[in-house]
Amino acid sequence: MSTIKDVARQAGVSTMTVSRVINNTGYIRSETRARVEQAIAELGYLPNALARSLRFKQTKTIALVLTDIKNPFFTTLARGVEDAAGAQGFSVLFCNTDESEAAEGAHLSILVQKQVDGVLLVPASSESRAIPLLRAHGVPVVALDRRVHDPSVDTVRGDSEGGAYELVRHLIGLGHRRIAVLTSAHNVSTATDRVAGYRRALSEAGIAVDPRLICSDDFSTEGGFRSTQQLLALHPRPTAIFGGNNFIAFGAFRAMREAGLQVPDDCSLVTFDDLPESWLMLPFLTTVNQPAYAIGQQATELLLDRLEGRGGPAARMIVLPGELIVRRSSAPPPA
Amino acid sequence: MSTIKDVARQAGVSTMTVSRVINNTGYIRSETRARVEQAIAELGYLPNALARSLRFKQTKTIALVLTDIKNPFFTTLARGVEDAAGAQGFSVLFCNTDESEAAEGAHLSILVQKQVDGVLLVPASSESRAIPLLRAHGVPVVALDRRVHDPSVDTVRGDSEGGAYELVRHLIGLGHRRIAVLTSAHNVSTATDRVAGYRRALSEAGIAVDPRLICSDDFSTEGGFRSTQQLLALHPRPTAIFGGNNFIAFGAFRAMREAGLQVPDDCSLVTFDDLPESWLMLPFLTTVNQPAYAIGQQATELLLDRLEGRGGPAARMIVLPGELIVRRSSAPPPA
């Protein structure tokens, strides 16, 4: 409410003197400083960060643009971001895109206008138009969770290809040969990489890829539900399903239950990113868990490094491994 | 990167003319407008929202201050906030307090400095110092999920007292008489209201309150774990436990399992806010679910109404009912 002028008047000094007290800069007689500090306290003065940012060309604010905060993977990632940002005095603006490039573009335009110092982006597409926009406006960006085609973009992500490979190898080891994968139809690297890992595991085992067993829909429960309904209509049915993410797996499970099928007796089910272990009364899904918190944290630290000019010119690609957790949802195929 | 001056120069007009084009205000010859628009496109100009906000005294940004985004209740609530805010062109800054009043205060000071137009606050305490701070700086606030003592604060929350009453009545109906409640030691209304509902249900059934069965710790899995360990040492043990929130219940479940006890055979377990139904392979916990999304959405709409001067002077208290969902974790007490 009150401005630096009010404080100056109250303390009987110039605004510059107040500014010096606030910023602890230059020389000030201790009596003067005391008077100013008293005036600040009396008025409950807080400096206007807008005005400071206008001068400094720094807002101490970054943006986190992700697809859906309701996915616990992104929730945990977001928490990693906020903790790392807060530790260095940065605030976080967050936006959901729901995988829509249009929404992504709209959000980013606003973020550029708001002069965020940098952007953490879970790109809605591998060739997100967001990247050139940010570059044109000199806003540093780090891609999270997903690669983009532009090789000059810093990226922090989990190892989707390797995780998918492990998961499918696990199924093959149990004796499965008709393994389906449910993935996203969007052009995102987590989708393509997971299918790539799936293919590698199959090919290594000498199993031919059946294109009908690769279903592309949404990274959502509805997507997993629809894809699974299609799969269950096949003859013979797959004996195992790899859900490309947690939501897909939840939808797949529901579709199987509604079809009267038991997991894993009739069909196994594995996935990426189940729920946090501590939430689960009866851990069930075999999964590869990615270090979501660390991804958010390390991406933030990388971004803040860039803002300070640290970290060198070359783009960095940090790939964090996942962890295979075998649980009850995967078993040998039915006889 | 480029400013209004650059556009003006490029188009051969004054900055005022550019400003008029941007804001669609006043009269402009259509040729002039076209020239300006072309210049804007050529330069990829985007107005600096900092400068505009400094003039307008409006940032089109609100803050969401909650305890922990990782709790799926708050995640869903946050999504409701973001959707409602985005629909009206507002961005959302978010902060986690982890129930710490100190962290809350630090965040709010920064938010005031950043000139957010309003704050959505899940107060860390019923007498949060945040409220007077915000009032002193003329920042509208809406309390979410929890009441504060100050009656002049708009509030949107679930019905904790009523939900707890239903839950405990359900247990009593099953035949339980030694029912424990695990709550938070923090001075927050969700804790006190849930205990109040618990007491009302007991007293209505003529069951005396045993103070040893009311455990105060954290709203966390660790809190629930610790409290439950204490309870299990009692003779006789409680036959049912009411976990004050989802995390507490997860911790309680773990403590029981580690003690070799079966839920619900040896002890029933009920809670507020289990996980979203679609995530659960095997829905297990009997729970009262609160409409988290609606709480976030309605709180945001209330706040934005206030910003526009709508809604009248009287404080509003919106209480949304929860829904009792009976599942497998509650059963009659052991014989």
Place this chain on the structure above:
DNA sequence: CTGTTAGCGCCTTCAT
């Protein structure tokens, strides 16, 4: 229909 002046709140620069 368009331009000039002034100021939002703050801080850098240069005096004193």
Place this chain on the structure above:
DNA sequence: ATGAAGGCGCTAACAG
């Protein structure tokens, strides 16, 4: 050790 002038990018109010 302190103050005065000027400007960050933008727009309201007033000219013309």
